[in-house]
Amino acid sequence: MKLEAGSNCIVDASALIALFFSEPGADKVLEHIRSSTGLVSIVNYCEVLTKLYELGFTVKEFDAVFEDMPLTLVDINKEISRYAAALRPGTRNAGLSLGDRYCLASAYYYRGTAVTADKVWNTVKVSIPIVCIR
Numbered sequence: 001m002k003l004e005a006g007s008n009c010i011v012d013a014s015a016l017i018a019l020f021f022s023e024p025g026a027d028k029v030l031e032h033i034r035s036s037t038g039l040v041s042i043v044n045y046c047e048v049l050t051k052l053y054e055l056g057f058t059v060k061e062f063d064a065v066f067e068d069m070p071l072t073l074v075d076i077n078k079e080i081s082r083y084a085a086a087l088r089p090g091t092r093n094a095g096l097s098l099g100d101r102y103c104l105a106s107a108y109y110y111r112g113t114a115v116t117a118d119k120v121w122n123t124v125k126v127s128i129p130i131v132c133i134r
Contacts, residue, residue: 008112009036011071012103013047015115015133016040020048020065025117025133032115032131038071039110041080043102045073080105087126094120104128 009032011019019029032038052062084098084105091101100118104126107114113129114121121130 007036008039008107008110009033010039010041010103010107010110010112010114011044012114012116012118013044013051013099014117016044016048016071017051018117018133019069020052020062023117028131028133029115032113033070036112038069039074039106039112040071041102041106042073042075043099047099074106074110076102076106077109080109083108090126091124094124096121096124104130 011029011033015025015029018024019026049059049062080102084101087096087101087104091104096104100116100121103114103116106112107128107130113131115131115133117133119132119134122132124130
């Protein structure tokens with residue numbers, strides 16, 4: 001699924017968690033996903049589910065909230081995986097995780113903007129638009 005250039009907002013797990021718990025910056029996440037096509041990679045979806053399991057939430061509780069969000073869950077593919085791997089050397093010092101790199105790689109693939117709550121993303125040098133909500 002390739003979408004129109006610049007019309008996509010790819011939401012990182014940290015931003016999705018901020019939205020789920022109405023944390024600071026949640027309004028900025030909503031602003032971005034309402035003014036574009038909001039996407040979440042299956043990898044970041046898994047990260048959020050993992051965190052919620054740790055906090056005692058169920059998939060059913062998360063899905064009830066997720067379904068009301070203007071977001072589309074997108075799969076990964078070989079091209080996104082290759083780009084996520086290629087991002088490792090340039091993001092290692094900032095400590096970006098595999099999930100972080102999948103968000104960035106998805107933003108590259110879907111020609112959109114990565115939205116995160118992780119301020120450290122502002123220190124990485126990538127050719128992908130990044131918005132930090134905090």
